[in-house]
Amino acid sequence: xxxxxxxxxxxxxxxxxxxxxxxxxxxxxxxxxxxxxxxxxxxxxxxxxxxxxxxxxxxxxxxxxxxxxxxxxxxxxxxxxxxxxxxxxxxxxxxxxxxxxxxxxxxxxxxxxxxxxxxxxxxxxxxxxxxxxxxxxxxxxxxxxxxxxxxxxxxxxxxxxxxxxxxxxxxxxxxxxxxxxxxxxxxxxxxxxxxxxxxxxxxxxxxxxxxxxxxxxxxxxxxxxxxxxxxxxxxxxxxxxxxxxxxxxxxxxxxxxxxxxxxxxxxxxxxxxxxxxxxxxxxxxxxxxxxxxxxxxxxx
Amino acid sequence: xxxxxxxxxxxxxxxxxxxxxxxxxxxxxxxxxxxxxxxxxxxxxxxxxxxxxxxxxxxxxxxxxxxxxxxxxxxxxxxxxxxxxxxxxxxxxxxxxxxxxxxxxxxxxxxxxxxxxxxxxxxxxxxxxxxxxxxxxxxxxxxxxxxxxxxxxxxxxxxxxxxxxxxxxxxxxxxxxxxxxxxxxxxxxxxxxxxxxxxxxxxxxxxxxxxxxxxxxxxxxxxxxxxxxxxxxxxxxxxxxxxxxxxxxxxxxxxxxxxxxxxxxxxxxxxxxxxxxxxxxxxxxxxxxxxxxxxxxxxxxxxxxxxxxxxxxxxxxxxxxxxxxxxxxxxxxxxxxxxxxxxxxxxxxxxxxxxxxxxxxxxxxxxxxxx
Numbered sequence: 001x002x003x004x005x006x007x008x009x010x011x012x013x014x015x016x017x018x019x020x021x022x023x024x025x026x027x028x029x030x031x032x033x034x035x036x037x038x039x040x041x042x043x044x045x046x047x048x049x050x051x052x053x054x055x056x057x058x059x060x061x062x063x064x065x066x067x068x069x070x071x072x073x074x075x076x077x078x079x080x081x082x083x084x085x086x087x088x089x090x091x092x093x094x095x096x097x098x099x100x101x102x103x104x105x106x107x108x109x110x111x112x113x114x115x116x117x118x119x120x121x122x123x124x125x126x127x128x129x130x131x132x133x134x135x136x137x138x139x140x141x142x143x144x145x146x147x148x149x150x151x152x153x154x155x156x157x158x159x160x161x162x163x164x165x166x167x168x169x170x171x172x173x174x175x176x177x178x179x180x181x182x183x184x185x186x187x188x189x190x191x192x193x194x195x196x197x198x199x200x201x202x203x204x205x206x207x208x209x210x211x212x213x214x215x216x217x218x219x220x221x222x223x224x225x226x227x228x229x230x231x232x233x234x235x236x237x238x239x240x241x242x243x244x245x246x247x248x249x250x251x252x253x254x255x256x257x258x259x260x261x262x263x264x265x266x267x268x269x270x271x272x273x274x275x276x277x278x279x280x281x282x283x284x285x286x287x288x289x290x291x292x293x294x295x296x297x298x299x300x
Numbered sequence: 301x302x303x304x305x306x307x308x309x310x311x312x313x314x315x316x317x318x319x320x321x322x323x324x325x326x327x328x329x330x331x332x333x334x335x336x337x338x339x340x341x342x343x344x345x346x347x348x349x350x351x352x353x354x355x356x357x358x359x360x361x362x363x364x365x366x367x368x369x370x371x372x373x374x375x376x377x378x379x380x381x382x383x384x385x386x387x388x389x390x391x392x393x394x395x396x397x398x399x400x401x402x403x404x405x406x407x408x409x410x411x412x413x414x415x416x417x418x419x420x421x422x423x424x425x426x427x428x429x430x431x432x433x434x435x436x437x438x439x440x441x442x443x444x445x446x447x448x449x450x451x452x453x454x455x456x457x458x459x460x461x462x463x464x465x466x467x468x469x470x471x472x473x474x475x476x477x478x479x480x481x482x483x484x485x486x487x488x489x490x491x492x493x494x495x496x497x498x499x500x501x502x503x504x505x506x507x508x509x510x511x512x513x514x515x516x517x518x519x520x521x522x523x524x525x526x527x528x529x530x531x532x533x534x535x536x537x538x539x540x541x542x543x544x545x546x547x548x549x550x551x552x553x554x555x556x557x558x559x560x561x562x563x564x565x566x567x568x569x570x571x572x573x574x575x576x577x578x579x580x581x582x583x584x585x586x587x588x589x590x591x592x593x594x595x596x597x598x599x600x601x602x603x604x605x606x607x608x609x610x611x612x613x614x615x616x617x618x619x620x621x622x623x624x625x626x627x628x629x630x631x632x633x634x635x636x637x638x639x640x641x642x643x644x645x646x647x648x649x650x651x652x653x654x655x656x657x658x659x660x661x662x663x664x665x666x667x668x669x670x671x
Binding site: 155156158159160162163166167170172173174176177180216217218219220221223225226227229231232235236238239240242243264265266267268 | 315318319321322398406409410412414415418419422431432433436437439440441443444445446447448449450452453456457459460464466470477478479483
């Protein structure tokens with residue numbers, strides 16, 4: 001609950017009362033102290049009254065300061081409260097947008113400054129990039145340019161493009177493969193893969209085993225082995241998730257557009273509307289005059 | 301009596317009719333929602349649907365879309381044996397349709413039946429070996445299942461059909477992904493034996509270079525050059541090999557070989573545009589790693605070619621002739637300063653004279669100074 005004025009006043013009143021009692025208490029203490037101190041020095045006697053008065057002033061000053069502090073802290077609390085409430089109201093998207101605008105404004109300002117001074121902002125920025133970074137960036141841009149051609153040329157081309165894009169999602173499991181390879185090539189376990197201390201002392205496979213493993217791993221077109229791989233559950237999961245991904249993508253292929261009404265209804269149903277759009281797309285450039293004269297009502 | 305046959309004052313327009321129709325139309329007809337309460341009702345519902353589907357495919361036997369709808373509906377009802385039988389019927393109708401094969405395999409994979417899907421791909425690929433799509437899908441499936449021996453088997457089968465270059469490259473990339481570079485090299489060899497084109501040689505050489513086996517790269521390019529040495533037109537095609545060879549050797553800091561390669565190339569190639577490019581590359585090379593005389597001779601050679609071209613285009617442009625003569629005289633002066641043998645000097649003087657003779661031979665058409 002935000003602090004109301006009345007509650008604040010109550011607080012202040014309470015504090016003042018506290019402080020006054022404190023002042024009184026300290027006053028009493030002081031009086032006691034001074035009476036104790038009379039043994040020590042008689043000169044303090046007239047001064048002791050003065051000190052009691054001064055302490056009173058000092059106490060008053062201290063109380064003023066405390067009041068000021070309290071007021072300041074309550075003001076600060078209020079401000080931070082307001083800030084938090086406004087922050088919670090701005091959605092993440094708006095925040096991101098404001099961020100972007102701010103960055104854009106900054107870059108524009110930098111550019112304007114640089115132009116005034118006669119420097120080249122681009123070159124100055126390029127100093128910051130290493131050669132490797134630059135190479136990687138250019139490679140990325142080249143790859144993007146190569147992939148940008150989405151027109152359909154022919155089936156084989158489309159199939160290959162799809163294959164290459166899908167390859168990005170495969171992460172080759174080199175560990176498992178290298179284990180197989182070790183067995184196949186008869187190397188001691190651990191040459192190609194990480195040394196696994198938990199695995200028991202595995203002996204190198206016999207030559208027959210190795211031969212079989214090698215034949216199994218490096219297959220030819222004429223190998224008669226077929227249907228001997230049992231994929232793990234997670235492999236099958238991967239396949240199914242890939243298929244689901246494809247279905248999602250196909251669903252999103254044609255974006256739904258808002259049907260802004262043209263005002264001119266020239267169709268009798270949805271199918272007709274789409275057909276009219278298609279016809280317009282192809283024939284509008286040839287029928288411009290005819291349509292204009294229709295609008296006018298008379299031919300020229 | 302007023303005539304009732306006259307037309308009304310305000311006529312309605314077609315746009316008005318259409319607009320009114322649009323405003324007053326009924327909501328779109330939607331299929332009434334049927335609720336299935338127990339197994340009997342479910343069976344009845346399925347039976348009805350099956351009758352409907354069978355009617356449709358009976359009427360339009362060649363319409364693959366209807367068949368696929370039927371089969372996919374059965375799959376969605378988890379009736380996989382029925383779905384499979386429908387798919388087999390479609391394949392009976394048209395076994396060369398890629399759509400059917402892909403739908404069939406997708407159905408099996410969605411049902412998590414991996415081995416049946418692989419069997420199907422095997423059949424499809426045996427039946428339609430020239431359809432790359434099926435091969436790509438098969439290979440991708442095997443790799444996604446981490447069945448690398450299977451991937452190899454499929455690729456080897458595919459390569460037996462000697463497909464396009466991209467397929468070979470896909471195979472090589474796959475081996476590279478699993479760090480089997482020796483096998484990749486072997487695949488390149490097979491590719492060359494199938495398609496010995498210059499760009500394939502160059503690709504192989506670059507692969508070996510990136511692998512770090514420069515001796516192998518050199519061997520490859522030398523074999524390539526030997527292969528193309530015999531005929532003239534082939535040498536023309538093989539320019540890329542020359543430039544690749546020279547570039548590689550320059551990277552390895554062996555400067556004699558590229559020189560020899562360039563000289564050989566420039567001697568044997570006819571004067572075409574590409575030769576000029578090669579000459580430009582040669583001059584660049586010499587500029588970077590040259591000895592004085594060779595650089596000069598190449599630069600001069602290039603300039604001479606340029607002047608020859610210009611002169612053949614327009615023999616009357618006296619400025620060109622003058623620059624030509626200046627070039628030759630410049631070389632002569634240079635030689636004299638440097639101190640050379642008499643033979644060379646004589647040769648250069650001879651060249652200067654030749655240029656002047658040719659210039660003078662260009663007779664002007666008329667007696668006036670300007671035409």
